[in-house]
Amino acid sequence: MIDRKRYRETFSHLRASPETRRRILDMEMKQNRRRPRLAPLALAAALVAVLAVTAMAAFSGTLKDWFAREWANRTGGEISEEQALVIDSLTEKVGESRTVGDVTVTVDSITVGSDTLWALVDVEGLDFAANARYTFGKMNVEVLSDPSEGAYGGASYSLGSIGLTESGAVRMLLEYDGIFSTANQLNAGGYTLELRLSDLTLHRSPGERDEVIYEGQWDFSIPLTESMLPTIAIDSAVVAIGAGAEEAEGTETASGVTFTLWDIRVTATGLSFYTAYSDDEAVERVQMAALSYLEVSVILSDGTEVSANSSGGSRTEDGGWYCTSQWPAPLNVEDIAALRIGETEIPIN
């Protein structure tokens, strides 16, 4: 029998983590501290980093296998042969290892896109549990030289275990998304991924504190190979703000408000564009609220619509915005029939 008492008893066990509790109760001591979690990247004006331990079913395959799984999760379909070739062309074996004491960390392979990259990182040397999740207590991920060239820009990254390999190593996935207002692309050649990983950590359930299981520091410097990335360029487009923004902001004033986008670039791994707010203050207020809700997706020639995996924006020197969105897996740009940005569909010839 289900009743209110059982419902309450069940969900009374759902409680905020001690870490969250501590942070909140600590707020009273430091009223002027910065917000405890990062603002959406839409507000980023400097390099920021996000550590997220992703929670996923066991996985021990290659990056292409990973993309195939992500694609299937998003679309219910398989990646095409052409798409597989695109993934292959952007992916290369790295095989660089660093050992500290008993623990060896290996960057197995990397896929480099226009403003995003993925890398498989293996950790071996300890007895790892198949159902546990691991990460590093501290990490720093940078691309050098700075693709933003000192101008506005931002980046986010995450690294967490996604399964065990057949040899018992922990396999982790690094995902890095950059927003460089200079529009420089990571696959342009000449860039290096600088990766510093410290203190191997067992990620416990959200209610418990993570545990450092092996102290050490593993440093990598991996050149990002230049690759050919076909780009679809669109000079400009006007897009309407989505109804989602209206609902989220509790206003209907977003109706009819538009953004003008220019220098739109679509690649196998994502989309970028520049935009700016209106000079009209009333319109600007709605646009400012709405930019964070601007939804981006790609429509393929078979009708499949795939939402961007992540998006972000950075201020530009002239006060406008540079925005990027990343697809969940590299795709064949020849398959793209249209983009959907906000409420507007932009056909791709």
Added chain:
Amino acid sequence: MDQTTFTHLAETYLDMVYRLACHYLRSPQDADDVTQEVFLRLLRTDTAFDGEEHARHWLVRVTLNEAKRLCRSPWRQRTAPLEDFHGTAALPGEEQRALFEAVMDLPRKYRVPLYLYYYEGYSVGETAELLGRKVSTVQTWLARGREQLKKQLQEDWSDD
């Protein structure tokens, strides 16, 4: 807001905010983020609360808004499998685990009113007002949510 009031409200309603965010977002990590954001807003608000119930109402509204904002934003997307909750919930029995999973499997539009109605004890009218929906809509959502739980758990509700 003065520190004494903030501490009292945080200690009293922190878990309520977290539970509501979990029901909305189905992700303990995102619920953590929203919970912190809500209390940061509480710390900075100039709202003069007319009693504890007013503060609780404010916290529910802000939690729903923050969760909605996070959820609708393409700038940050994250989902978590149900097993992620097990450590948090530390559920002692099979019956509770089954109910937990069944509720979390429901669409959001059923999960959130169920929580507000059954856990927080808000009336249908109050739940409708908090969600900005018509009373009849919330009644339908509650009925359909209960119906889906009945089917999934093969158990009846004692109060439907």
